[in-house]
Amino acid sequence: xxxxxxxxxxxxxxxxxxxxxxxxxxxxxxxxxxxxxxxxxxxxxxxxxxxxxxxxxxxxxxxxxxxxxxxxxxxxxxxxxxxxxxxxxxxxxxxxxxxxxxxxxxxxxxxxxxxxxxxxxxxxxxxxxxxxxxxxxxxxxxxxxxxxxxxxxxxxxxxxxxxxxxxxxxxxxxxxxxxxxxxxxxxxxxxxxxxxxxxxxxxxxxxxxxxxxxxxxxxxxxxxxxxxxxxxxxxxxxxxxxxxxxxxxxxxxxxxxxxxxxxxxxxxxxxxxxxxxxxxxxxxxxxxxxxxxxxxxxxxxxxxxxxxxxxxxxxxxxxxxxxxxxxxxxxxxxxxxxxxxxxxxxxxxxxxxxxxxxxxxxxxxxxxxxxxxxxxxxxxxxxxxxxxxxxxxxxxxxxxxxx
Amino acid sequence: xxxxxxxxxxxxxxxxxxxxxxxxxxxxxxxxxxxxxxxxxxxxxxxxxxxxxxxxxxxxxxxxxxxxxxxxxxxxxxxxxxxxxxxxxxxxxxxxxxxxxxxxxxxxxxxxxxxxxxxxxxxxxxxxxxxxxxxxxxxxxxxxxxxxxxxxxxxxxxxxxxxxxxxxxxxxxxxxxxxxxxxxxxxxxxxxxxxxxxxxxxxxxxxxxxxxxxxxxxxxxxxxxxxxxxxxxxxxxxxxxxxxxxxxxxxxxxxxxxxxxxxxxxxxxxxxxxxxxxxxxxxxxxxxxxxxxxxxxxxxxxxxxxxxxxxxxxxxxxxxxxxxxxxxxxxxxxxxxxxxxxxxxxx
Numbered sequence: 001x002x003x004x005x006x007x008x009x010x011x012x013x014x015x016x017x018x019x020x021x022x023x024x025x026x027x028x029x030x031x032x033x034x035x036x037x038x039x040x041x042x043x044x045x046x047x048x049x050x051x052x053x054x055x056x057x058x059x060x061x062x063x064x065x066x067x068x069x070x071x072x073x074x075x076x077x078x079x080x081x082x083x084x085x086x087x088x089x090x091x092x093x094x095x096x097x098x099x100x101x102x103x104x105x106x107x108x109x110x111x112x113x114x115x116x117x118x119x120x121x122x123x124x125x126x127x128x129x130x131x132x133x134x135x136x137x138x139x140x141x142x143x144x145x146x147x148x149x150x151x152x153x154x155x156x157x158x159x160x161x162x163x164x165x166x167x168x169x170x171x172x173x174x175x176x177x178x179x180x181x182x183x184x185x186x187x188x189x190x191x192x193x194x195x196x197x198x199x200x201x202x203x204x205x206x207x208x209x210x211x212x213x214x215x216x217x218x219x220x221x222x223x224x225x226x227x228x229x230x231x232x233x234x235x236x237x238x239x240x241x242x243x244x245x246x247x248x249x250x251x252x253x254x255x256x257x258x259x260x261x262x263x264x265x266x267x268x269x270x271x272x273x274x275x276x277x278x279x280x281x282x283x284x285x286x287x288x289x290x291x292x293x294x295x296x297x298x299x300x301x302x303x304x305x306x307x308x309x310x311x312x313x314x315x316x317x318x319x320x321x322x323x324x325x326x327x328x329x330x331x332x333x334x335x336x337x338x339x340x341x342x343x344x345x346x347x348x349x350x351x352x353x354x355x356x357x358x359x360x361x362x363x364x365x366x367x368x369x370x371x372x373x374x375x376x377x378x379x380x381x382x383x384x385x386x387x388x389x390x391x392x393x394x395x396x397x398x399x400x401x402x403x
Numbered sequence: 404x405x406x407x408x409x410x411x412x413x414x415x416x417x418x419x420x421x422x423x424x425x426x427x428x429x430x431x432x433x434x435x436x437x438x439x440x441x442x443x444x445x446x447x448x449x450x451x452x453x454x455x456x457x458x459x460x461x462x463x464x465x466x467x468x469x470x471x472x473x474x475x476x477x478x479x480x481x482x483x484x485x486x487x488x489x490x491x492x493x494x495x496x497x498x499x500x501x502x503x504x505x506x507x508x509x510x511x512x513x514x515x516x517x518x519x520x521x522x523x524x525x526x527x528x529x530x531x532x533x534x535x536x537x538x539x540x541x542x543x544x545x546x547x548x549x550x551x552x553x554x555x556x557x558x559x560x561x562x563x564x565x566x567x568x569x570x571x572x573x574x575x576x577x578x579x580x581x582x583x584x585x586x587x588x589x590x591x592x593x594x595x596x597x598x599x600x601x602x603x604x605x606x607x608x609x610x611x612x613x614x615x616x617x618x619x620x621x622x623x624x625x626x627x628x629x630x631x632x633x634x635x636x637x638x639x640x641x642x643x644x645x646x647x648x649x650x651x652x653x654x655x656x657x658x659x660x661x662x663x664x665x666x667x668x669x670x671x672x673x674x675x676x677x678x679x680x681x682x683x684x685x686x687x688x689x690x691x692x693x694x695x696x697x698x699x700x701x702x703x704x705x706x707x708x709x710x711x712x713x714x715x716x717x718x719x720x721x722x723x724x725x726x727x728x729x730x731x732x733x734x735x736x737x738x739x740x741x742x743x744x745x746x747x748x749x750x
Contacts (some may be wrong), residue, residue: 015741044508044745045686070480076583076689077518085542085575095501098568101575118590120528120571123581130591152501155565160494160518162434179419182415193550194457196542201558203539204594208532211567218535218564225557226494228550229437232459236426236440244418246459248469314727344415346464351539359415388528 003101016044020051036064043326048111061286079124082106088166097152098212113137113209118147121208134207139389140318141260142206144310147216150303154219159296161230172237173286176358180349181286182240185231185347190246191274195267196253202263216307223300230293247343261315261322262329269333272379276303283371284353305382312386327392329382334394341372342396420736437551447487450478453546455669460548465646479658481545481599486555489505489643493558498636500569508628509577515702516626518556519693521579525554525626526690528570528581533590534536535563537606541599555647562640569633577627583689592673600662605649609673612726615641616719617685621713624697645726652730667738682748685716720746 016034024034028049035045037060046274048062051071059070082105089096101107106122113121114137117129137141173181182214199221206214235242250270257263277284281294316323340346348361349369354371355364383390393401428439441447445461455470477480483489512520538556545553574581593610596602617624618641621634655662685691690704691712697716699708721742727735739747 015744026445037572043713045741048742049686049691050689052491052686052691072688072705072733073694074515076522076692077515079583081580081582083580084578085580086578087572087575089501089506095499096504096506096572096576097501098572100570103575106575106581116575117530117584118533119584120525120532120581123529124583125584126584129584129586132591132594151564151568152499155499155501157498158497160434162430162491162497165435167430167435175434179422182422183418186459189461190457190459190547193459193547193553195640197547197553198543198544200539200557200560204536211532211571214535215564215568216534218560221539221557222561223553228459229490229554233428233435233437233440237428238443239425239427241422241424241426242445242459242462243421243457245462245465247458247465248471251457252469252471258725294550297563316547337657345418348414348416348418358416358419 015091020044020048020168023051024057025052027054027060029060029372030057033057033060040064078122081122081124084131092155094152097149097216097250099148099152102148107137109143110209111139113139113207115207115209117208119208121211134205136206136260136266137209138396139153139210142210142213142311144213144307144314146310148212150307151212151216151219154216154223154300154303156220157299159226161226161233164296165194165230165233165292167233167237170287170289172239174357176352177286178238178240179243180352181290182235182354183345184284184348185235186243187246188274189228189231189235189242191251191270192224194227194246194251195254195270197222199224202260205260220304220307223304227297227300230297234290234293243349244345246360247346250340251330252337255307257329265309265313265326265329266333268382269300269330269337269379270314271304271308272382273337273375275305276375276378280371280374283367284350285346286353309382309386312383312388316387323388326388327390330388330390331392331394334397338394338396369400369403373403376400406646433491435486435493435527437554438491441487441551444606447478447482447549447551450548452476455546457547459550459577472543473550474544474547475549475599478549479539479655481549481552481651482654483552483555483647483653485650485706486552489647490551490555490558492642493562493643496639498565499563500572500633503636504569504572504632506572506576510627512626513576513701514698516700517577517579517690519696520577520626520630521574522582522689522693523697524570524574525581525583526585526613526687526693528567528574529585530590530610530623531563531570533593534606534611535560535567537593537596537602538563541602542593544599555643559578559644559647562644562700566640566739569637573630573705576629585687585690590672595670600651600666603648603651604669606668607644608652608726608730609670609723611641611644611648612717612723613685615645616722617715618700620715620718624694626697649726649730652727652732656731662678667735668734671738672739674743685719717746721748 034047053072055070063069087103089099090100115125116131117134119125185215189202199217203214257266278294278298282291285291285294311314351361351364352358354367355361407424424444428435431439450460451478455474456468456476457471458464538559542553542556571644593606596605615638617635621631625634693710695712696702698711699705724736
């Protein structure tokens with residue numbers, strides 16, 4: 001017995017969905033024709049497929065009277081998309097990368113994407129579709145060419161906090177040092193988790209035209225999720241615990257962003273300064289685990305900064321008229337981050353770690369000031385790489401540079 | 404406390420006195436996972452009231468911390484008892500569409516089969532794109548008190564990105580291309596959800612459940628070793644998403660049984676009032692027809708393919724009902740929508 005016969009045999013007296021009746025009426029099916037099909041042993045699913053396939057009332061009637069079955073036309077086989085694509089890995093070590101798919105028309109990343117649906121870029125559009133509610137349709141707002149290779153690199157370079165860090169090697173630290181480590185970890189865990197949640201919320205805004213960018217952002221979200229849990233694990237693994245939650249000024253400024261350029265420029269400030277922190281993690285690390293942790297986070301953060309710099313440069317090139325406006329967002333991000341940096345619960349743990357203990361905190365504060373200078377310099381340099389030269393750098397940050 | 408300098412040198416240092424419960428999590432067999440650090444006042448069992456700030460569970464509240472907008476204050480709204488395990492499993496089982504699929508084993512297929520496979524992949528790359536947006540949409544509403552659920556959703560976003568990319572790769576790797584856009588795939592219902600549990604039951608349990616049942620028939624659908632491996636690897640990821648959804652639903656039904664009818668209402672809408680295909684509907688003609696061709700082995704074996712398609716549909720519906728039963732919604736069987744009802748196996 002075929003599946004359809006079995007279904008028909010087992011079929012309860014099926015209620016015919018109203019939508020099926022409406023569709024049947026639209027296609028000219030006489031009243032009772034659906035019931036007639038069901039009585040002849042066809043399953044409701046088959047009737048439904050016929051309706052979805054636009055089988056007309058006449059065709060259905062003829063078929064049920066013993067005529068020829070209406071064969072599907074497979075119209076989708078004939079849609080005029082580019083055919084004959086054989087994408088191959090350009091770098092055998094990396095494998096078949098998404099960049100390798102960008103051939104022919106599939107590689108056209110449009111300056112403006114007009115389709116408001118979830119259509120896969122390069123496929124043939126349905127004539128009528130619902131608007132999916134995306135709000136970002138312009139390449140200049142989100143795009144950087146580097147997001148294409150960075151996506152695959154992020155996957156290649158992934159790591160696992162549970163097993164790639166030498167947890168068993170942790171040894172007790174002096175109380176003040178352990179607590180300083182834990183406070184830093186608490187703050188960084190908060191910041192990482194927040195950034196992941198924030199960026200996640202922006203994904204539904206970005207249309208399919210910029211697919212590769214969304215894929216890359218997904219890796220960033222996954223990276224910062226890993227940072228959040230790795231920092232938390234460190235705080236809870238060596239006799240300490242979680243400390244005071246991170247200050248909220250900077251994070252609120254990112255949360256308040258009303259557009260993607262505003263959001264991403266505010267994040268630029270922290271992404272850059274955190275990259276410098278993690279790249280120089282050996283200055284703060286008390287053991288091999290922390291050195292490894294900072295180094296792995298730095299590698300992840302570097303990808304984000306590569307994207308940040310290239311996106312900003314591209315955006316400014318495409319929108320020179322909006323250059324001055326960007327200063328407003330950087331002003332805000334810098335202002336709030338500089339305020340966070342004045343918080344003793346942000347500064348003092350770092351100073352204890354740099355100084356080598358609570359007793360040397362004054363020395364640590366001097367080192368921290370020098371380190372802040374490095375963070376600000378790296379940040380200003382990153383902006384310059386993006387062709388953005390800050391003429392009105394936040395006063396607190398400028399003070400560090402003047403040291 | 405922290406903002407007030409207490410020492411003559413202008414230092415505060417009061418934060419050094421916050422550590423009243425030393426934590427020394429030790430690695431288990433799978434390393435130091437979230438399970439090992441889920442202890443004492445840091446554990447989910449000790450979850451206190453949420454505060455709408457960004458404070459991770461167990462961190463000390465900062466006086467003056469600003470709120471970040473509404474998020475779920477009740478654990479039941481987002482929690483799933485397996486999210487801790489599922490997140491770590493996700494980190495262990497990440498795979499690479501670039502390197503873990505044997506692309507070099509792809510063989511030239513008869514034109515109609517290649518077109519059918521490309522049509523299916525066109526639909527899947529579209530579906531998976533939305534599947535990343537949907538958890539993204541809800542992340543800002545997941546309190547940091549329940550951060551493990553958030554971490555899981557972020558791992559899901561990564562999984563869906565990989566699925567979006569792997570099906571696009573398949574469509575463009577074997578002499579084919581993308582074909583017709585899906586339409587009426589029921590994807591809007593996912594993004595239209597206005598409650599986390601509504602979203603989860605529609606996406607994790609229903610839509611991803613259907614996709615999972617389909618992927619598990621990948622041995623029949625796939626035409627090459629590469630195809631079959633894509634379905635196997637993707638099914639592994641979908642299992643986690645599905646498991647999260649089932650256990651979230653169970654948690655809600657266990658702790659907030661008064662929501663039962665409300666949850667049925669969402670499913671009534673998805674199964675009954677509309678076309679009845681449910682979210683991730685495979686009855687859209689290009690998808691239905693391409694599946695029949697792939698399952699049958701060619702357009703000339705369409706009828707054979709149709710029988711297998713009906714089997715797939717039957718499997719989808721019955722597995723869906725079984726999952727709902729596991730979650731505590733076994734009475735769904737009696738009120739399932741008409742297009743589903745025809746497939747339901749007798750108890």
